[in-house]
């Protein structure tokens with residue numbers, strides 16, 4: 485177990501011994517947040533990841549928004565959002581949007597489960613280390629909360645043109661965004677890698 | 689802790705992935721297997737190259753239309769700024785402010801802030817390291833919020849599709865603007881903020897106790 489870490493923001497060495505549940509450590513020199521200790525972090529990661537994945541499935545299945553004007557209606561689903569960009573000649577933007585709002589967050593959640601399920605039982609698995617390396621790069625490219633703001637802005641932009649209705653999938657996506665944010669707030673480099681090291685050390 | 693010390697002063701490098709402290713002459717972290725450096729290699733050069741790329745992309749992102757509205761045979765093109773003006777005309781000042789901040793102020797502010805940080809580190813400026821670190825952290829945090837305008841275009845294009853009556857189509861600026869956001873995010877990631885503090889240890893008398 486490591487007890488000293490160097491601040492990622494300024495390289496100052498900080499001692500992290502004796503942290504209590506819920507206690508958050510920040511760098512005394514530059515204020516960068518270092519870690520937050522929770523004794524049930526792994527269980528929380530697992531629970532939030534499962535719930536967020538279920539919400540994402542719901543968000544993909546039903547109408548997201550519908551738009552009606554002069555008796556004509558058009559309905560949008562979540563997968564159609566990047567899909568229409570693709571059909572309108574912007575495949576690169578379509579791929580980016582699909583990645584930022586669906587595929588990267590979904591992949592992060594699946595990888596979190598691959599980490600948290602064995603770690604919750606203290607088991608070591610050969611994929612723990614590669615995933616532990618990649619997950620932090622991936623998570624900074626998830627934009628679920630930005631997309632929610634995008635939906636709200638879009639609603640205001642077209643509210644005067646026609647009647648817009650929020651569909652079931654919109655609410656499912658809001659739930660997904662919240663659960664995803666909770667999962668990310670529990671994911672912590674220092675704690676995760678101490679858990680991986682402990683599992684490796686306890687291996688048969 | 690008797691006196692504040694940095695990892696570098698003890699000849700240790702911190703692993704960016706798992707936070708383990710590794711002797712500075714080792715290049716691979718024994719715990720997680722990532723490559724380890726005292727400071728990110730070529731951080732400044734890479735950051736500058738990315739910042740210049742983003743600045744160039746920023747020009748077409750603002751000159752070309754980000755979306756087209758076809759209403760009853762009439763096509764109207766709107767740029768990012770045009771969209772903000774339209775929202776103000778519609779009376780949605782708060783939303784206009786969100787889009788203005790996310791699409792104009794944040795990308796421009798990010799570019800200026802990052803150029804400033806690179807410039808001060810390059811000049812070995814000992815100026816306000818704490819404030820500059822906060823500036824960097826804000827820059828890193830808000831980067832992705834600029835994607836809001838691209839998402840708005842994606843949503844409107846998917847949603848507003850009423851045949852000959854009313855159709856919204858995306859414009860090429862959506863591509864360049866997405867480029868600006870992504871390239872500035874990578875620039876912020878490749879900047880090593882510990883460089884800001886190194887100047888303080890070089891002037892040992894300034895070190896905080």
Ligand SMILES: [Zn+2]
Pocket residue numbers: 491492493494495496511512513514515516
């Ligand atoms: Zn610090």
Ligand SMILES: [Zn+2]
Pocket residue numbers: 703704705706707708717718719720721722
């Ligand atoms: Zn490591």
